[in-house]
Amino acid sequence: MTDPSTAEIRTFIVDNFLFGDENHPLTDDTSLIENDLIDSTGILELVAFLEQRFAIAVNDSDIVPANLDSIARISSFVGGRLGQSNSAAN
Amino acid sequence: MCGVAGYCGPAFGADNAQALLRDMTGALRHRGPDDGGLYIGEAAGLGHRRLSVVGISDGHQPMVSADGHVHISYNGEIFNYVELRDAMMQRGRIFKTSSDTEVILHLYEELGPDCVSLLNGDFAFAIWDERRKRMMLARDRMGVRPLFHSWQNGTLYFASEVKALLEVPGLVARIDPVALDQIFTLWAPIAPRTAFLGISQLPPAHIMLIEGGEAASRPYWNLEFPDANDPGDDRSEAALAEELRALLDDATRIRLRADVPVGSYLSGGIDSSVIAAMAAKKVPQGLRTFSVTFTDADYDESVYQSQMVEMLGTTHTSVQFRASDTADLFPEVVSGTEQPILRTAPSPLYRLADHVREQGIKVVLTGEGADEILAGYDLFAEARVRRFCARQPRSRIRPHLFRKLYPYLPALQQQTPEYLAAFFGAGLDAADEPLFSHRPRLRSTAAAKMFFSDDLRATLGGYDAAEELASTLPAAFVRWHPLHQAQYIETTQLLPGYILSSQGDRMAMAHGVETRFPFLDPRLVEFSARIPPRFKLRGLSGKHLLKIAARGLVPDAIVKRPKQPYRAPESVSFARKGGYVAERLSAAALADAGLFNPRSSGKLVEKCLNKQAAGFRDNAAFVGVLSTQLWVDRFAGKQPPFQKTRRS
Numbered sequence: 001m002t003d004p005s006t007a008e009i010r011t012f013i014v015d016n017f018l019f020g021d022e023n024h025p026l027t028d029d030t031s032l033i034e035n036d037l038i039d040s041t042g043i044l045e046l047v048a049f050l051e052q053r054f055a056i057a058v059n060d061s062d063i064v065p066a067n068l069d070s071i072a073r074i075s076s077f078v079g080g081r082l083g084q085s086n087s088a089a090n
Numbered sequence: 091m092c093g094v095a096g097y098c099g100p101a102f103g104a105d106n107a108q109a110l111l112r113d114m115t116g117a118l119r120h121r122g123p124d125d126g127g128l129y130i131g132e133a134a135g136l137g138h139r140r141l142s143v144v145g146i147s148d149g150h151q152p153m154v155s156a157d158g159h160v161h162i163s164y165n166g167e168i169f170n171y172v173e174l175r176d177a178m179m180q181r182g183r184i185f186k187t188s189s190d191t192e193v194i195l196h197l198y199e200e201l202g203p204d205c206v207s208l209l210n211g212d213f214a215f216a217i218w219d220e221r222r223k224r225m226m227l228a229r230d231r232m233g234v235r236p237l238f239h240s241w242q243n244g245t246l247y248f249a250s251e252v253k254a255l256l257e258v259p260g261l262v263a264r265i266d267p268v269a270l271d272q273i274f275t276l277w278a279p280i281a282p283r284t285a286f287l288g289i290s291q292l293p294p295a296h297i298m299l300i301e302g303g304e305a306a307s308r309p310y311w312n313l314e315f316p317d318a319n320d321p322g323d324d325r326s327e328a329a330l331a332e333e334l335r336a337l338l339d340d341a342t343r344i345r346l347r348a349d350v351p352v353g354s355y356l357s358g359g360i361d362s363s364v365i366a367a368m369a370a371k372k373v374p375q376g377l378r379t380f381s382v383t384f385t386d387a388d389y390d391e392s393v394y395q396s397q398m399v400e401m402l403g404t405t406h407t408s409v410q411f412r413a414s415d416t417a418d419l420f421p422e423v424v425s426g427t428e429q430p431i432l433r434t435a436p437s438p439l440y441r442l443a444d445h446v447r448e449q450g451i452k453v454v455l456t457g458e459g460a461d462e463i464l465a466g467y468d469l470f471a472e473a474r475v476r477r478f479c480a481r482q483p484r485s486r487i488r489p490h491l492f493r494k495l496y497p498y499l500p501a502l503q504q505q506t507p508e509y510l511a512a513f514f515g516a517g518l519d520a521a522d523e524p525l526f527s528h529r530p531r532l533r534s535t536a537a538a539k540m541f542f543s544d545d546l547r548a549t550l551g552g553y554d555a556a557e558e559l560a561s562t563l564p565a566a567f568v569r570w571h572p573l574h575q576a577q578y579i580e581t582t583q584l585l586p587g588y589i590l591s592s593q594g595d596r597m598a599m600a601h602g603v604e605t606r607f608p609f610l611d612p613r614l615v616e617f618s619a620r621i622p623p624r625f626k627l628r629g630l631s632g633k634h635l636l637k638i639a640a641r642g643l644v645p646d647a648i649v650k651r652p653k654q655p656y657r658a659p660e661s662v663s664f665a666r667k668g669g670y671v672a673e674r675l676s677a678a679a680l681a682d683a684g685l686f687n688p689r690s691s692g693k694l695v696e697k698c699l700n701k702q703a704a705g706f707r708d709n710a711a712f713v714g715v716l717s718t719q720l721w722v723d724r725f726a727g728k729q730p731p732f733q734k735t736r737r738s
Contacts, residue, residue, distance in 0.1 A: 016697070019690035021540065033512045036537045040501040040513055041705025064508040 005054065005082075006075040012049050013071065017042055028072040033065060043068065050074070056081040092151070093118030093139040093599075094163040094237070095254045096216050098225035098300045099245025104130055111137035113257040118250055121165070121599045127151055129161050134218045134225055136163040141602050143167065143453055145189025146349045155195045156186070159220045162198075164191050165250050166213030166235045167606070169344040174208060203228075203297050206310050210344070210612055214292070216248060225300040231311050232459070232610045233281075233294030233586025236595060240289045246300050251596075252286055252428045256725065263725035264288070265685065265718075265732045267549045273430050274714055275536045275555035278587025280562060282307075285429035285721065287732070294586045311612075313581055314566065315574035315619050323620040330625055331638040333617065338639070341611035342368040345455055352606070353378035353451040355442070356398055356406070357656065358391030360633065360640055360648055361457025361466070363398045365608050367643040369455055370402040378451055381408040382442045388498070389657055397645050409445040411438045416663035421670060421720050426600040427592040428725070430718040432535060432710040434658045436593045443601040452604060458589060459609035462581040463618040465626035466633040468495050468653065470576055473527035474627065476514050477572070480521055483511070495630060497652060501705060524560050524567060527576035532556050538711035541686045541694060549732070559583065573623040660709040661698035664716070671699075674719040683722045683731050691715050 006028065017037045018024045032038040038046070046068060047058050056078060062068075067077040095114035097107075107130045115126055115137040122139030129136040129152040138151040144167065152163045168174070171190035174197060179185065183196050190211075197205035198217055203226050212234035217226040227248060229237050239248040240255055247258050256263055266287040269279040279285060281293035292298055298307035316322040323330060342365055346352050354366040356379045370377040379399060384390040392408070399406040416437045423436050446454055461467045475491045482488060489510035496502045505513070519529045542550075559579070567575060590607075598605045608614070618626075621635060628634035637649050664671045673679060675695045680688040698704045698712040722731045 015693065019540070019693040019697075021687070021690050024540075033509075036533050039534065039537075039705050039707045040499070040505055040509070041708070043509060044501050044504060060504075060506065063504075063506050065512050066508070069512070 003075070003079075005078050006071060008053065009050075009074050009078070010071050012046070012053075013037070016045060016049075026071070028075070029070050031065075031069050033069055046074070050078060054078050054082060056085065092141050092165045093121035093250040093254070094165045094214065094216055095137040095247075095249040096135050096163055096218075096225075097245050097247045097258075098134045098218070099303070100133070100243075107135045110258065111135050114247075114249055114254040115139050117254040117257055120602060121250060123602050125150060129154070129163070129218070131161070131218060131220060133223060136161055136216060136218060138163045141452060141604060143348045143350055143604060144171075145187050145191070148187035149189035149191055151191060153187075153189070153191050153195060155199060156184070160195055160198060161218045161220070162191060162195055162215055164194060164213065164215035165237075166211055166215070166230065167347075167604070168193060168209050168211035168213065169341075169347060169606075169611075170208075170210040172344075172347065198226075203299060204310070206297055212606065212610075214250060223301065227292050227298040227300070227307075228310075229292045229294055229296055231295040231612055232581075232590065232607075232615070234590050234595060234605075234607065234610065236591060237292045238284060238289055239292065239298075244303060246305060252284065252289055252725075253425075255289055261288075262729060263727075263731075264729070265722070265726070267546055267732055268553060268555075270430065270546070270685070270718065271539065271550055271553055272555040272558070273432070274539045274542075275532055276559060276587070277432055277535065277584060278591070279429065280555070280558060280583065281587065286725070294582075312564065313578060313615070313619065314564075315570045315578065317566070317569040318571045318574075322622045323617070324622070327625055327635070327638065330621060331635050334614075334621075334635055335639040337611070337614050337617055338364065338608060339368050341608040341614055342455065343372055345606040345608050345611075346372055348453050350452050351375075351378065352453045352455065353380055353446060353449075354404075354455040355379070355457070355605075356381045356395050356404075357457065358394030358398070358648070359457065359651075359654065359656075360636060360644060361460035361609065362455075363394075363457070363644045363648050364636065364640045365455050365457050366398060366404065367402060367640075368608075370404060377402065377404045378449070379404040379406045380442060380446050380449070380451075380454065381406070382438045382445075383408050383410050384438070384659070385410060385412045386659055389659065391654060394648050394651065397647060401645055407445070407449060409441055411441055411658070413659035413663045414666070415441060416659050417667040417671065420664075420716070421724070422600070423597070424717050424720040425724050426596040427717075428596065428721075429592065430714055430721050431588075431592050432538065432714040432717075434660050434663065434713055435656060436597050438658050439593055439597040440600060443598040443603040446598075446603050447601040452602065453606065454598075454603060455606050455608060456594075457609065458594060458605070459585070459607045459615075460633060460636060462577060462585050462589075463609060463615055464621075464633045464636050465573060465577060465623075466636075466653065467580065468632075468655065469527060469531060469580070470573060470627055470632055471495055471630040472514065472530070473572065473576055475630070476519070476526075476530075477521050479511055479514070480519075489514075491630065498654060499706075521572075524563055524575065525556055525579070527572065528579055534707055535710060537707050538714050541691050541711055541715055543684055543687050546685050546732070571623050573627055574619070577619075661704050661712040664712075665699045670720075671716065674723060675716060679719060680715075683719060685718060685722070685731065686715055 125140035214235035214237035282290040489507035
């Protein structure tokens with residue numbers, strides 16, 4: 001089962017970069033850059049969404065394709081950050 | 091500057107022909123408010139609307155040759171007509187008028203269709219040779235002046251604008267799906283295609299001969315560059331700069347030829363500043379200059395415009411453009427461009443031409459063309475940086491150069507080197523493929539095609555506009571320097587298809603204003619093509635040789651300022667418009683036209699109108715969808731705008 005954050009990230013991408021087109025063959029591993037789904041403004045929109053929705057801090061150095069170029073990578077990045085927050089809280 | 095219309099084909103009654111030509115020329119009245127005329131022959135007819143600029147009292151058209159057998163309807167100016175006339179007079183030819191129109195007639199009588207190769211000018215004309223029963227259509231080298239045509243029941247109809255052709259009974263406006271795909275990839279259709287199915291344009295630098303019911307067109311000139319291993323013009327930088335300055339000075343001089351005052355646009359950039367500086371020295375009664383200023387500081391260049399005015403002492407007026415003006419003027423702008431557009435940049439130029447005309451000026455010089463022939467666009471430097479990054483894909487330092495290239499794009503300034511490299515395809519695009527220089531722009535523009543409807547996609551059947559563009563490139567292209575390859579694509583596709591058309595002729599002529607382009611003088615274009623690339627693009631600085639040539643003519647602050655691309659307020663301008671914006675972008679109107687997916691387009695509209703942060707891609711898509719919807723409303727009316735078919 002897809003974890004809730006992955007589903008939310010997917011919904012955000014479909015709504016904002018595919019404008020609701022559910023027919024697009026978007027998999028969790030689809031590269032957003034190589035498939036022309038995102039531009040520089042889109043990256044900033046994505047970062048703003050992640051910070052607001054998941055209450056995580058995204059540093060400038062985090063904004064790299066290795067963290068943000070697919071649903072799976074974003075989900076993993078968010079998961080990592082949320083894990084860090086939880087560890088810090090404990 | 092004028093409007094031409096006509097036909098060539100089976101005879102139809104004189105009354106019908108007259109009524110048709112009156113309707114056709116009536117649709118072109120804005121191009122020529124000063125005078126009009128018709129010629130109706132046995133198998134051809136010509137119509138004309140005139141903006142009187144040269145030979146005001148004796149330049150009535152259509153004009154006929156002294157022997158009464160050759161008739162011409164002509165739009166444009168031949169800037170070297172004085173020299174051509176003098177040479178022909180020395181050969182014994184007698185001229186009845188002081189117009190450049192008569193010069194073409196005489197030259198045609200001497201050389202036939204080959205006469206075009208001697209013309210230094212911006213023109214589109216039709217010559218009916220009654221003896222040979224042959225119609226000749228011709229268009230200038232760079233594509234400054236438009237000429238459209240369409241076959242209908244064995245007759246070829248032609249006109250300066252499509253709206254005149256739509257007066258022909260039975261000719262209906264339908265969108266050409268392939269043209270729409272080309273516009274949503276390349277910003278403009280690939281000539282001879284137009285946005286209208288079944289209506290073609292004569293490509294720049296082409297003539298068409300129609301004889302015996304058949305038409306044949308051919309180029310009479312081609313833009314050519316030296317092979318990469320050919321040093322081109324190997325003189326010193328100083329010598330080349332001196333020649334550039336001399337050629338530009340003469341190109342400006344002959345473009346001041348007119349029987350009415352000629353003004354000059356001043357954008358605040360180096361190109362129009364150099365032209366105005368050269369013109370000011372040649373206009374003893376004082377040059378009139380014109381600018382558009384913007385209330386939004388991001389677009390405004392009035393500081394630089396003022397510096398130039400102060401230096402030249404011109405009589406200057408400007409018109410202020412507010413963001414809301416984009417939306418207010420947009421339906422008129424699309425009526426003028428006659429094709430969907432992805433940028434709002436034509437709107438301020440439409441407004442500026444209106445202002446110029448209000449000021450009583452009919453002719454203006456502009457700096458257009460310098461970015462193409464002398465390599466001023468950021469795209470040229472961008473391609474260089476992309477090659478530089480691709481050589482060391484792991485470098486975190488090299489992609490910072492992209493930031494330096496685009497200081498006016500805030501979202502880009504905030505990106506990491508990894509993303510910068512990824513956005514510009516560094517390491518992804520093959521550096522030796524023909525469209526390498528344009529790939530990021532093509533990708534970014536083509537993203538707007540995600541809003542095409544299922545029916546439109548099915549009709550297009552996987553068509554690839556970029557592939558078609560690549561197939562049109564000449565065989566010698568592969569041997570040219572990469573900068574020259576990029577210049578060729580920019581000069582032969584975007585320049586005539588969008589810059590000179592949607593931002594140029596169509597915006598100015600909507601108000602009866604003729605624009606003249608010294609940088610596009612054929613002598614300068616051919617000279618520039620042979621300038622070695624290192625003198626055009628120095629590091630990341632474009633138009634290097636022009637900057638040298640401009641010393642002393644233009645304040646250093648203008649020569650040295652970073653390039654600011656000409657832009658205008660985009661989708662945010664439409665946010666509070668309501669009215670036609672809401673109506674044309676409603677789900678019902680989108681579904682009715684059938685070209686765009688109402689659901690995804692609706693989300694795009696919502697995003698662009700409700701958020702301030704829409705990026706380049708979203709803006710381009712929004713403007714593209716809206717302008718297409720306006721095109722449908724203006725030209726197709728209640729008819730279905732396209733036929734659903736499937737490409738084989």
